[in-house]
Amino acid sequence: MKWSTVTVGVMILGIIGVSIILLFQQLTTTNENDYYLLKEITEAAMVDSIDISYYRETGNLKIVREKFVENFTRRFAESTLIIGTKYTIKFFDVIEEPPKVSVRIDTGIENYRIYNTEDSYNVLNELTGIFEYVGKEGKSSSTITNENPYEIKTMKKTYYAIVKKVPSTKKYDTTLELNVPDELISGKIKYQMLSYVKFESMEPTQGIVNEAILKRDIDYKDAENDYGYFLPLANIEKNVYNDSSIRVFGGLARPNQNTEKKNKVQITSVGTGNQDYAIVKYTATWQYSEYKYKIS
Secondary structure, rough: HHHHHHHHHHHHHHHHHHHHHHHHHHHHHHHHHHHHHHHHHHHHHHHOEOOOOHHHHOOOEEHHHHHHHHHHHHHHHHHHHHOOOOOEEEEEEEEEEOOOEEEHHHHHHHHHHEEEEEEEEEEEEEEHHHEEEEEOOOEOOOOOOOOOOOEEEEEEEEEEEEOOOOOOOOOEEEEEEEEHHHHHOOOOOEEEEEEEEEEEOOOHHHHHHHHHHHHHHHHHHHOOOOOOOOOOHHHHHOOOOOOOEEEEEEEEEOOOHHHHHHEEEEEEEEEOOOOOEEEEEEEEEEEEEOOOOEEE
16 A cells, blocks of 8 residues: 555656646747747838838838838737747837837746646747848948948849841841839849840740830830831841840940940841841849848
8 A cells, every 4th residue: 555655646746747847848949939930020020111212212211110010910920820829919119210129929828737736827028129221321320330231132134125127237236225123123222233134045926026015115215116016027037036146235244334334235236137127035134232131
C-alpha cells in the first residue's frame, strides 16, 4: 500500500511537471513568433500607409493614421489566422509626420489548469517604429547617417517601334524619345534613365503591329502617328528583322551620349525597303535609384 501511494504521487508530480513545461514552452514559442510578426508587420504597414502625393509636393514623408491601423490589423489577422491564439492589439502614439508608431500585442492564455490550480497568463510585446529617410533637399529628417539610403536598380522592358521610311534614302531611320515607365514613377524613385537597349529579332504579325500602335503614345514622346490607329501588315517591310539589317542604339551605350539624350533611342537600317513602314522590337534596360526604407 505504501509503495502504491508513492507511485501515484510520482505520477501526479510527473503530470504537473510536464504540464508546466508545456505551458512555458507554449509561452516562449508564442512570444518569439509574436515579436517577429510585430516587427515585420509594423514595417510593412508603415510602408503601405505612406502618403505619396504629400511626399511629391513637399519632399517630406508622412503616413496616414487610419490607413496604418487598417493595414496593420489586416496583415496581422491574415498572419495569425491558423495559429488560433487570441490577440489584443493596442496602438499608441501613431504620429503621421514624422512617421512614428507604437504598437502593443497582448497574447493571452486565458485560463489553464494544473492539477487543482486554475490561473491565466498574459504576454505583452510592444514595438516603436520610426522611419529614417532623406527628403528632396538631401537633409535627413531623423537619424543622421553616412549610409546612402538609395539603392541602384535596373528594370527591363520590351518595346515595339513603328518606323516610317525616309523618302530620300528609302531607309528606316529615326530617333525616338522614351517616356519613363509608369512602374518607375514614384515618390521613392529618382534618377530614372535609359541604360542600355538591345535589338530583338522577330517575325511581324498583325497582332504585334496592333500592340505597337496601342502602346505608341504610352511609350514614346511625340510619336509619329500619320497612320492613325490601324496599319495593315501589308504596309510593313518584312526584310529588316535581324541585327544585320537594322541597328538600335540608346542609353549609356549610345554614341556621344549626353544628359539631354539619355532617354532617346536611335534606329538605323542598313539597307533599303519597299514598304512605307518597318516595325522594330528591342529590349530597354532602365536604371534608377530607389529609396531603401528602414525601420528602427
